[in-house]
Amino acid sequence: MNSPTLNYLSCPDAAGGHRMAYWQWGHPESAHVVVCVHGLSRQGRDFDVLASALCARAAQQPGSIRVVCPDVVGRGESDWLTDPMGYQVPAYAADMLALLAQLHAQSPITTLDWVGTSMGGLIGMVVCGQPGLPLPVPVHKLVLNDVGPTIQWEAIVRIGTYLGRGGQFASVQEAADAMWAISSGFGPHTPAQWLALSTPMLRPVSGAPSSPLRLHYDPALAVPFRQATEASTLQGETMLWQLYDNITAQTLLLRGQDSDLLTVATARAMTGRGPRARLVEFAGVGHAPSLIAADQVAAVGSFLLA
Numbered sequence: 001m002n003s004p005t006l007n008y009l010s011c012p013d014a015a016g017g018h019r020m021a022y023w024q025w026g027h028p029e030s031a032h033v034v035v036c037v038h039g040l041s042r043q044g045r046d047f048d049v050l051a052s053a054l055c056a057r058a059a060q061q062p063g064s065i066r067v068v069c070p071d072v073v074g075r076g077e078s079d080w081l082t083d084p085m086g087y088q089v090p091a092y093a094a095d096m097l098a099l100l101a102q103l104h105a106q107s108p109i110t111t112l113d114w115v116g117t118s119m120g121g122l123i124g125m126v127v128c129g130q131p132g133l134p135l136p137v138p139v140h141k142l143v144l145n146d147v148g149p150t151i152q153w154e155a156i157v158r159i160g161t162y163l164g165r166g167g168q169f170a171s172v173q174e175a176a177d178a179m180w181a182i183s184s185g186f187g188p189h190t191p192a193q194w195l196a197l198s199t200p201m202l203r204p205v206s207g208a209p210s211s212p213l214r215l216h217y218d219p220a221l222a223v224p225f226r227q228a229t230e231a232s233t234l235q236g237e238t239m240l241w242q243l244y245d246n247i248t249a250q251t252l253l254l255r256g257q258d259s260d261l262l263t264v265a266t267a268r269a270m271t272g273r274g275p276r277a278r279l280v281e282f283a284g285v286g287h288a289p290s291l292i293a294a295d296q297v298a299a300v301g302s303f304l305l306a
Contacts, residue, residue: 002052004045004069006077009102011095013086020070020095021077025051027064031110033103034304035096036069037120039288040225041163041217043076044069045200046117050291050300057301065305066107070099072119074218076200084220089119093126097134104136113141113304114249118261118288121147122240129243141304142249144277146259146288148266149240153230155261155287164222166215168205175202175213185286187256193292245274252303253277254296256285278303 004023011020023044034054036047051067058065071078072092081087103109112135116124121144128139162182169175176198189197204211251274255267270277280299282289289296 002055004048004051008077009099011073011098013081013083013091015082015086018073018079018081020073020079020099022068022070022099023047023051025067025069026055026058027066029107030064030066031108032058032063032065032113033100033109033111034065034067034113034115035100036067036115037096037117037123038069038072038075039118039120040159041075041215041221042117043200043216044071045076046197047115047291048196050115050297053297053301054304057305061305066103068099068103070096072123074221076216080218080220084218084223087218087221087224089122089126092119092123096123096127100136101134109136112137112139113143114139115143115145115291115300115304116147117145117291118147121145125149125240125243125247128249129246131246131248139249142247142251142275143254143300143303144251144270145254145291146256146262148253148262148270149244150237150263150266150269151233152261152263153233156228156233158260160222160226163225164219166217166219168212168214169202170212172199172202172213175215185256185258185260186288186290187282187285187293189290189292197290197292244270247275249275250303251275251277252300253279254289254299255279255281256287256289257281257283258286259288261287 004025007022008019038046047069074080074087114124176195179198201216202213203216205214255262271279
């Protein structure tokens with residue numbers, strides 16, 4: 001597997017700005033850009049397997065591809081915010097517009113696709129569902145990974161039980177085991193796959209050689225998350241459906257058959273309105289497919305690069 005390059009851009013905010021990191025795969029001057037945005041407590045290296053596979057597939061076809069996987073602010077190699085209330089989807093969407101502007105300035109974009117897992121899919125709906133936004137080009141193909149306009153309150157409660165409470169770990173394996181305990185919905189993984197997925201999630205607590213490890217994200221992500229109520233979630237649902245109905249991109253909806261966040265009813269509704277998403281479900285998987293299994297990678301690759 002090839003390795004990505006780590007890049008940064010400056011994004012404005014009320015406190016004077018922050019730096020967002022992004023990982024770039026493929027040809028840095030390609031006019032075909034695929035942006036892959038991770039879930040709530042994850043980071044851009046989640047897409048290593050998918051990005052590598054997309055680049056390999058694109059290399060066998062005319063043209064080239066650039067796969068860009070940001071660490072949403074507060075995660076990975078990106079800055080942490082002074083004001084935790086900035087950790088919300090509209091602010092993340094603004095950062096993505098800044099990212100797209102920088103990518104377009106570096107090398108003009110003529111084809112733009114989006115892959116969003118959970119929170120990354122919600123950001124994608126905001127970006128794709130508002131026709132007046134200053135995108136370099138409209139999003140051509142959109143992949144929503146186990147997320148839709150209706151989000152089950154029970155899933156939000158479940159996520160709230162662990163978000164921001166990572167603690168410290170003596171080893172990568174200990175941390176991987178702890179993350180598996182709250183992430184089994186990702187579906188079957190070999191020990192090697194799970195360790196590879198877990199390693200970028202960790203940072204040393206100090207510079208000492210024997211330093212314990214912590215999770216990569218700002219625990220303050222939980223502050224605005226825990227202010228959500230069932231009533232406010234229902235109110236936001238109406239706006240999300242409006243955004244979804246505005247989407248004109250060709251849309252692929254992925255769903256883990258055991259997902260507690262995206263119900264069968266919501267997924268079916270998404271196939272019949274707005275962009276009329278094509279639905280692909282994966283057995284033995286909950287929230288959310290990690291896009292590492294061969295069938296998951298193939299579904300995304302065939303959709304984006306057929």
